[in-house]
Amino acid sequence: MSAPHVTWGHYQAMGPLAALLWLAAGALVYRRPRAATALLAAGAVLTLAFIAGLWLSLERPPFRTMGETRLWYSFFLPLCGLMAWRSFGHPWLLSFGSVVAAVFAAVNVARPEIHSRTLMPALQSPYFIPHVTLYILSYALLASCAVAAVLTLARLRRGLPEEGLLRLTDRLCRAGTGLLMIGLILGALWAEEAWGAFWSWDPKETWAFVTCAAFLAYIHLRRAGRRGAGTLLVPPVAFVFLMITWIGVNYLPTAAQSVHTY
Amino acid sequence: MCAAVTAGGFVAGAAFGPPDFRAFAAPLNLALLALLALPCLLRALFPANPALRFLGGPSFAAAVITFFVAFALWMGLVPQLPPGALAREAAEGAGGLPARLGLFGLTSSAPFAALYLALMASLAASTAAGLRRPVRPVFVLNHLGLFLVLAAQGLGAADRESHFMTVFEGRVEWRADAGTEGAEREDLPVALRLDDFDLEEYPADLLLVGRETGKPLPEGRPAFYSPGAAAGSPGLPGWDLEILEYLPRAAPAGGGSFARAVMKASAQAVLVRARRAGGGGESFTGWLSPGNAMTPPAFLALGEGPLLVMAAPLPRRFVSRVKAFTREGVEVEGAVEVNSPLTAGPWHVYQHGYDDGLGRLSPWSRFLLVKDRWRPLGRAGFVLWLLGSAGLALSVRRTASVREAGGAAPAGPSPAGSGREGA
Structure with a gap:
C-alpha cells in the first residue's frame, strides 16, 4: 500500500499562511495593486499545491466532504475576485474574495472534517470533478454578485449613481448562473447514469433548483427592465438559498430523505 | 396570470x-x-x-x-x-x-x-x-x-416504466416490483440471469471501542485510522499504531493469527502493534479482522483499556455479471455496476443494491429496470x-x-x- 505524503496535518501550517497572504492582498489592492496580485497568487499556488498533494495522497479527487469543498471554495474565491477586479475595475471584489477565502481557510484549519480515502461507488464517475468544480466556482462568483447587489442597493437608497455596480451585478450573475446551470445539468446526466433518473427532487436537488431559479428570476427581472430595490434584493436572498443548498440542507427536516447529505 | x-x-x-x-x-x-x-x-x-x-x-x-x-x-x-x-x-x-x-x-x-x-x-x-x-x-x-x-x-x-428486480446468483428472473413496501411482483417482458456478483472493499478503518460500553471512542466524535496511513501518522487517541501486515483476503489460521486465503469466506485482516502514546513502553501486538457472515471478527484488547477493532469495510465497487433477454429476442451479456448501466433493447438495467449485511457474500443483486422512450429527447434537451x-x-x-x-x-x-x- 503506498504511503500518503500530504495530509490535513500539513494544512495547519499551509492554511494560515495562505490566509495571511490573501488578507494582505485584500488590504494592499487599493494602493499596491501589483503586490496584491502577487500575494494573492502566492496564496492560491500554496493552496493548489496542498490540493494536488492531498489528491495524490487520498488516491481520489478531494471533493467528497464539506472540508474538501471548502478547500476548493477558498481556492477559487480569491481568483474570481482577481479576475472580476481586472475585468470590471472594482478592487473591493478582490478584498471581498480574499477575506472570505481566509475565513474558509480558518474554518478548515479548525475543522478539516476529512479523514478517509474512501469514495463511494456512485461518486466514481467522470462527471464528479467537473460537477463539483463548476458548482464551487459558481458559488464564488455568485457570492460576489450578492455583495455587488447589496452595494448597488445601498447606493440606490442614497441617491448615488449605481449604473456601474448594477452592470457588475448583472455580469457576475450571468457568469455564476451559467456555471451553476452547467454543474446542475452535469449532475442530472450523472444521476441518470447512476440511478436511472435525471431528476428526482431529492432535498439537495430541490434546494439546488431553488437557488438556480432564484438567480434566473433576477436575470429575467433585469431583462424586463426592473432595477428597483425588490429586484436588487433577489441576489442576496438567492445566495442565502445557495448556502442552504451547500451547508444548511443537512440540518433541515427533509435531510433524512436525501442521498446527498455529507 | x-x-x-x-x-x-x-x-x-x-x-x-x-x-x-x-x-x-x-x-x-x-x-x-x-x-x-x-x-x-x-x-x-x-x-x-x-x-x-x-x-x-x-x-x-x-x-x-x-x-x-x-x-x-x-x-x-x-x-x-x-x-x-x-x-x-x-x-x-x-x-x-x-x-x-x-x-x-x-x-x-x-x-x-x-x-x-x-x-x-x-x-x-x-x-x-x-x-x-x-x-x-x-x-x-x-x-x-x-x-x-x-x-x-x-x-x-x-x-416511463421503472421496476425493481431481485435476482439470485445462478438464476433467471422475469418478475419485478414497483420498489414500494409490500408491492406485488409482476411479470416483465425482460428477464435477467445473474451469473456472478462481486464486491471490492476499501481497507477497513481501525478504531477504539469502550470495553464496557461498546461505543466508538472518543464518544460522539470517533477517531479512525486507515491501514494505509503513512508510518509516523497520528494514531488513535492515546495510542500510536504500526501496521505490520495487511491482508485484503485472509482466513483464521489458528492461535489468533490470519493467513492469506482467496476464497468466498475470506475477510480482511491486519497485524498491528499498538503502543501507549507518551512513552511507558506498554505495547500490544495482534491480528484484527472485521470478519463477515462466515468468518468471525478478531479484535485486540489493549490491556485494561479499550478494544482495538476494525470497522465494517466500505464498498469500493460492486459488479453484477448478467445476461438480459427480452421478449423480442434481444440477448445481451455484460457487467452492470453503479454509473455503468446495461442496455438491452428498450430497457436500461441499473445496479441498485445487494444484501448489505452479507456484503461480498450477498447471494442476490437488485436492479432497476427502466424503459423510457423520451430519454433521447431529454438527453438532447440537456x-x-x-x-x-x-x-x-x-x-x-x-x-x-x-x-x-x-x-x-x-x-x-x-x-x-x-x-x-x-x-
Missing part, C-alpha cells in the same frame, strides 16, 4: 384531487406536446401579437420562476411523499384537504402541473422570439433545451441547455471585451422585450 394559473390548480386539486398522470400516456402526451409547442409557431407567425409577446416575455417568465421558487421552497422545507404515494393517499381519502391539494407531494399535484405547463408555453413562445433575425443562439439553446427537458421529464413521465449555459457564462467575457474596445454599452439589460443578450 401566474397567480390565476396556480389558484386554478389548487381549486382543481381541491375538487378532484391530484391528477392521475398515467392517464396522460401516449398519444395524449404527444397531443399535449404539440399544443404546448403551438405558442412557438404562433409567435413566429404573429410576432407583434401582444398576448404572445407577453407569454414569451421576461416579465411572465420571472413570475413563473418566482412561483416555482415558492413551491420548491415548500418542498425543501416540508418532507414530501414518494412519487405515487400522494395519489394513493388521496384515493383512499386519507390526509384530507392537504392531500387533495398535494401539499405533501407537490410535484404530483394539480397546481404544480398547471404551473409546469405554463412554463413550457412560456419557453415555447420565448424560443420563437430568439429565432427571429438576428438569431440569438445562446437564448434559443437555453430556452429550447429547457423546453425539451421539461417535455421529456414531465409529459414523458406517463410513458445537451442544448448545457451549450446555452456555457454561452451565458461566456457572454460576460464577450460583453466586457466589447466595452473595452469602445463598443456600445452592452451589459445592462435592454428595455423590456428588446434585450439581445443574456439568458
